[in-house]
Amino acid sequence: MTDPASGGIPAAGDPSHLRYSRILLKLSGEALLGDRQYGVDPAFCAFIAQQVGDIHRLGVQVGIVVGGGNIFRGLAASARGMDRATGDYIGMLATVMNGLALQDALERAGVPTRVMTAIAMNEVAEPYIRRRAIRHLEKGRVALFVAGTGNPYFTTDTAAALRAVEINAEVLLKATKVDGVYDKDPMAHADAQRYAHLDYSDLLRDQLKVLDATAVSLCMENDLPIVVFDLNRPDNITRVAAGEPVGTLISGASQTAGGV
DSSP states (O other), X not given: OBOGGGTTOBOTTOGGGOSOSEEEEEEOGGGGOTTOSSSOOHHHHHHHXXXXXXXXXXXXXXXXXXXXXXXXXXXXXXXXXXXXXXXXXXXXXXXXXXXXXXXXXXXXTTOOEEEEESSOOTTTSEEOOHHHHHHHHHTTOEEEEESTTSSTTOOHHHHHHHHHHHTTOSEEEEEESSSXXXXXXXXXXXXXXXXXXXXXXXXXXXXXXXXOHHHHHHHHHTTOOEEEEETTSTTHHHHHHTTOOOSEEEEOTTSOOTXX
């Protein structure tokens, strides 16, 4: 049943009215900055944890992939002369630090978690094993997937798309600082227009810098819808899970536009 005071959002513990029951949330490393210039803002991690906790209590199974750009960017280091593969591995380690910070925030919010890493480091995280990850989700644990794909030259966007497909997620949620995909930078252009719905091919053709082409192609090949939304607005994740029109839906022509 739904809670009338919540604007149609399902009541806690009632997943029957949710559009999506298993999601993959992609967070950029920069999202963890909060008001800081570098590193992790515990207050903003707590804000994210509250949102994730809300959907977790509704019965949604949640996987999270987090970037590392608030600490280190392999591509930027490569542009300054560092070996690209070395830079990417350092960036993967940055995502592990961010995952541990999010784990702490989630556990403080009463949400059980597991951190699973694509690079073995048994003292701080479990190795990523697909079947074990799915089992954690079925047991009601939030799974944080860190260290990207474990391979250089692949972004955490691609890691998010890959993990989403592997765990049979029903949607990939891409958290950003703006409320969807625009035809041009809304921070620089007051007349920028937001798209309510896009086809995968639109992103690839117009080179809209929302996710990299590899991630979009993987989602397209597996009919995995993507919702780009504003992380800074409370309850947005819950609203997406409930099927409300939030942000920009990216999908194939055959998919319904519920979430637009």
